[in-house]
Amino acid sequence: MSVATEYRLPNGQRLKNRIAKAAMTEGLAGSDGLPNAGHETLYRRWAEGGCGLLLTGNVVIDRLHRERPGNVVVNGPLSAEAKAAWARWAAASTANGTQAWVQISHAGRQTQKNVNPHPKAPSAVALALPGGQFGMPDPLTDAEIADIIAGFAQAAVVARDAGFTGVQIHAAHGYLLSQFLSPLANRRNDDWGGRLEDRARLLTEIVTAVRAAVGKDFTVAVKLNSADFQKGGFDFEDCQIVAGWLTDLGVDCLELSGGTYEQPAMMDMDGLTPREEPKQQSTRAREAYFVQLATALLVAKTPPLMVTGGFRSLAAMDDAIANGISLIGVGRPLCAQPACVADLLAGAMEELPRFEANLAIGPGWLRPLLGPASPIKLLRTLNGFAAQAWYYQQLRRLAAGGPATAQGTWQAFLAEQRENKARI
Template identity: 70%
Template sequence: MKVAEAFSLKSGQTLRNRIAKAAMTEGLAGRDGLPNQDHVRLYRRWAAGGLGLSITGNVQIDRAHLERPGNVIVDGPLTIDAKAAWARWAEAARADGTRAIVQISHAGRQTQKAVNPSPKAPSAVPLALPGGQFGMPVPLLESEITVLIARFAHAAVVSREAGFDGVQVHAAHGYLISQFLSPLANRRTDAWGGSLENRARFLVEAVKAVRAAAGADFLLSVKLNSADFQKGGFAFDDCIAVAGWLKNLGVDLLEISGGTYEQPRMMDMEGLEARDEPAQASTRAREAYFVDLAKALMTGQTPPLLVTGGFRTLRSMENAAQNGIAMVGVGRPLCAAPECVAELLEGHSDELPRPEDSLAIGPGWLGPRSPIKLVRTMNGFAAQSWYYQQLRHIASGRDAVSGLNPFNAFLAENRENKARS
């Protein structure tokens, strides 16, 4: 099996190859929460780059619970102009034979205090993070849970009517559905908490609602943590069980990830933090980690797997395909070189760009006595900002900026976020 081969899904759709653009939050929308020309330019550029599947950044189903300023939002009926904006986005994302799906999400307690000081969540369990950026969550009423499930379905209908090929329900990274799955964040004693079956009820009902509303021929994906990487949290055995339930529900594609804001393990695997090991060894470790993870998951019942995180070489992607992984996801290299997948598949290169290897900026700009934890944290924010700024450059019709300083990117991104808040 080769990553250049086409892949047919249970819903009947066929992807032209087995490389997907993983979801990356764009932060490009205005205060109206609508996709705009920046989205059109960015996604048309990616579509021209040879992808089999393109997954949008997370689209929020509740404007009171944004993951960050600039999220696209769909939490109610769309006007004629809004529908036209969505249609332009879908057309661009699906150009040149690329299939495109919308990642739909709710941030829950990971909503910043500046957006909502009292975000809704399964239980009143605050994030264990310093800095006071997140408020004390308020437990959802059962009637509110029902409304949110309907909103996931509504977002799927909006996506279909706009022309997208499917949706991905975001149940990872500590956002709302992931919070329901975690016994650390979900302390409920009703039908939505306690046993794994109850904690997974939100996800199961959301998947059912999306399928019923959008149809059997609509691509339905789920993004799920392999584990939260926190003691007492959502564990790998839980992931295996939930994967089996999702297979029985007819999910087309299961993307495996992991971690939360409190324990961003997959972000580390993607290169957000500075590393001491040589770049080549770091890359091999990341690539091997995900292959081993997927192979372990496939000992049970699972939908076809999309695995994202750290893949940089054609050899590692082919190895993943040979080991039964249906799709390989690529994210950050596409911020540096939108056409890099086409170059890989056409034989012009056997390796994707690795921008993460040069983004550690060291402790100097924080002062020589800065604690190492602070340095690593700020390195993470600076690296994220570097990617966000590159997306903004591409979305404006330019190329990524060679030699962009991460600290300058961090300052620029803060200005952008304040302007969109």
């Protein structure tokens, strides 16, 4: 068994291989929040690049809660023009026999101030991050929570009607559903907070509403943190319990990840592995940040698992498949080389490209601005957002039909700030 083999989901959907393009925010939409020619070009290149599955970046159900300017938004009924734009995006994404799922999201308190200075969240608990990019959130009311549940279901119907083959509900990385799951962000004492069953209620009700809206044959997946990697936050024992509930609800695939903006294990912002996963001597073991936790989860009740994070070599991917993982997610290599998966599977390369090692902003340039005793948390945050900006810039190049660029990290960061301002 290898990643090159076909995979069949519980609902019968077949993937031509077990490598998925992981969800990566594109930031390509204009102020109308619609997919456009850039999305079509980018996703067609990926669909023709060898992956069995493409997951879109955040499609947000509320334009006031985008995780960044440039998100695709589904916020109310679509016009005929909007439906046509979605259909073109779906057609590009499903070219070459590729399956394509829309990731549905709501940023909650991780909405940047330039989008919404007072976003909605489970509780009035601000992000503990330097820089002032995020405002103090307002707690959601019951009526607003009901609207969010309906919004996820509506977005799933839009995706199905456009021609996508599934959706993924984003409940990881500190976005709204992840916030509800975390005791650190969710301090409610009503039906939506407190014990795990109530903190998970928004996720389980959304899954139920989405399934009812799209039917049993359309894929419904969930992205869930294995842990937040924060003391007192959502932990692996919580993950095991929630995974069992999602199995009972008929979720077709569970992508396991970890971390939040405050503890960004999913982005490996400073080159460190997640705190709760011990470092291994084997390079192959280091490639896959969350594999050990995923294999531990397989002992309990869980939907089929997809694991994303650090995979580069075919050998490491095949090892994960041999250990019971169903799908392997790949992200950053595809930002600059959209056909690298096809090259890997064809034997034209031994491992996917590694760009991350050259993207850290060292402390040297920070000292003149912040002094020699700069807080390490600020450095890590800047490193992470600047490295992300480099990948965003590569996606813009690919979406325009061009090759990747050798642009420097700091230059990419400044360019991305300009792009975001233009798309608010």
